[in-house]
């Protein structure tokens with residue numbers, strides 16, 4: 001038990017509809033299919049991808065940071081089609097000494113509005129609190145990103161405030177909303 005649990009063997013998480021698994025290089029075409037869309041990158045610190053190689057590079061970075069025990073990112077798949085990545089979710093900015101991590105996520109637009117990310121976040125934060133023994137999970141998002149704020153709220157995250165012009169993204173300073181959930185707040 002503890003943060004190291006996540007890095008001993010890649011944890012497989014199951015929910016009613018989904019299987020969350022490790023991300024592999026063969027997932028690059030499916031990842032490219034959504035990171036090439038402006039509606040996905042609109043509030044993301046990424047320009048829309050123009051080549052599949054950018055997805056491969058991102059997957060390699062996920063794998064590298066996992067091997068350095070800096071972050072963990074799951075592939076989101078439907079239970080009956082676990083070969084097809086439809087999004088990702090995971091923890092980064094893990095600070096072991098503070099028992100804290102940040103959560104991040106994105107989903108292919110074909111699957112938006114079906115409660116999928118709500119189901120993913122529920123499983124991921126349960127894993128974070130129960131197995132990794134985190135005390136606090138926080139999320140930073142663009143205050144204009146209504147669905148991101150809502151999906152956090154549905155999972156019991158509490159809005160803590162706005163950090164003005166916190167990030168320089170795509171040539172502009174942008175505000176960051178911060179929401180968090182504590183171990184003591186979960187059921």
Ligand SMILES: CC(C)(COP(=O)(O)OP(=O)(O)OC[C@H]1O[C@@H](n2cnc3c(N)ncnc32)[C@H](O)[C@@H]1OP(=O)(O)O)[C@@H](O)C(=O)NCCC(=O)NCCS
Pocket residue numbers: 039040041043044105106107108111112113114115116117118119140141142145146147148150151
């Ligand atoms: C944010 C995102 C992951 C949500 O995934 P999802 O599976 O559609 O989320 P859910 O269906 O579980 O919940 C979405 C909720 O937001 C609501 N919503 C959708 N658009 C909204 C908007 N513009 N403003 C407020 N709420 C909105 C939905 O109605 C739903 O709430 P409800 O169940 O009360 O009706 C998805 O939209 C996405 O990948 N966006 C692009 C990437 C991104 O911005 N990632 C987050 C970066 S911080």
